Amino acid sequence: MTARTDERRTTRVRRCQRVASGIRHPPATIICPMTSASQPDTSCYCGGRFSRIGPSFRSQWGIVRIVSCTCCGVSRASDVPTVEVLHQLYAGASVYRPPTSGAFAEQKKRFSSMPDELARFGFRTGRVLDVGCNAGYALSAFEDAGWQTTGIEANLAVASTAATLIEGEIHHDLSALGTDRRFEVVLLSHVLEHILEPRDFLRKLVSYLVPRGLIVVLVPNYGSLVIRYGLGGRWSGFIPVQHIWYFTNNTLKKLLGFEGFSTSWIGTTEFLSFQSSSVIKSVLKSPVVIAQHLLPLQGGELRGIFRLERKPLP
Numbered sequence: 001m002t003a004r005t006d007e008r009r010t011t012r013v014r015r016c017q018r019v020a021s022g023i024r025h026p027p028a029t030i031i032c033p034m035t036s037a038s039q040p041d042t043s044c045y046c047g048g049r050f051s052r053i054g055p056s057f058r059s060q061w062g063i064v065r066i067v068s069c070t071c072c073g074v075s076r077a078s079d080v081p082t083v084e085v086l087h088q089l090y091a092g093a094s095v096y097r098p099p100t101s102g103a104f105a106e107q108k109k110r111f112s113s114m115p116d117e118l119a120r121f122g123f124r125t126g127r128v129l130d131v132g133c134n135a136g137y138a139l140s141a142f143e144d145a146g147w148q149t150t151g152i153e154a155n156l157a158v159a160s161t162a163a164t165l166i167e168g169e170i171h172h173d174l175s176a177l178g179t180d181r182r183f184e185v186v187l188l189s190h191v192l193e194h195i196l197e198p199r200d201f202l203r204k205l206v207s208y209l210v211p212r213g214l215i216v217v218l219v220p221n222y223g224s225l226v227i228r229y230g231l232g233g234r235w236s237g238f239i240p241v242q243h244i245w246y247f248t249n250n251t252l253k254k255l256l257g258f259e260g261f262s263t264s265w266i267g268t269t270e271f272l273s274f275q276s277s278s279v280i281k282s283v284l285k286s287p288v289v290i291a292q293h294l295l296p297l298q299g300g301e302l303r304g305i306f307r308l309e310r311k312p313l314p
């Protein structure tokens with residue numbers, strides 16, 4: 001990235017923050033779904049406010065109401081749980097359970113090409129920190145490619161499984177790493193949308209990255225028009241309580257930009273994909289692949305690779 005592009009981006013981000021401070025819309029009411037208590041803070045991490053009421057979706061787990069920031073445009077669930085509710089939820093067995101060996105292999109496949117993709121950005125091997133590593137699906141793929149692995153997993157049962165399957169260390173909390181550890185790559189696979197204060201969280205992660213290190217982010221893709229207007233509530237990404245943020249390509253880039261990252265690459269999974277790599281399915285797939293190049297149908301997962309360029313904005 002050139003210095004000029006970087007300067008333009010920084011100016012845009014600053015303008016976003018400045019404009020936000022002048023906005024005086026009535027704030028949306030934010031109610032905790034567990035305690036029914038009002039949440040007084042309706043301010044966005046960019047300095048703007050969640051004043052734009054968006055659509056509601058009836059998912060299989062309940063209704064998800066969306067509010068959007070009038071400044072940076074990021075969308076969020078209007079009902080935000082407390083930290084305590086989230087801690088209890090993720091520590092228990094209701095959300096995360098150790099996988100079967102078949103499920104582990106299937107999930108690991110999703111990450112099999114990731115080490116090769118990162119080689120294009122200057123890191124053939126190195127140290128990877130997977131925050132929210134679950135049973136170690138991604139770490140296992142990284143170990144196969146010669147990477148040194150470390151995982152953080154809050155759920156004790158799932159972390160125990162990861163510890164048996166992964167050669168590297170598995171911890172329950174970032175604080176166990178101390179302050180001296182550095183990594184070439186930090187992976188956040190379906191984690192950022194669960195975090196109450198994503199800017200604070202990213203800032204903490206920056207302290208573990210080497211200069212010009214990478215953060216790889218995977219989140220549900222709220223920017224897919226097919227999902228928002230076609231699937232609606234049937235999309236598996238709409239999960240009340242757990243999914244707080246609903247990112248698009250632009251709002252994810254902006255969030256990482258606030259914390260000093262440039263976008264090295266961003267894209268989505270294919271809208272239609274086949275899990276099998278058999279010859280017959282490959283032939284069947286080819287017209288679909290061509291169609292997807294002609295029609296910009298974004299899939300359900302957004303993947304971004306972001307490089308640490310500078311100190312975060314205040």
Ligand SMILES: [Zn+2]
Pocket residue numbers: 044045046047048049069070071072073074
């Ligand atoms: Zn905002």
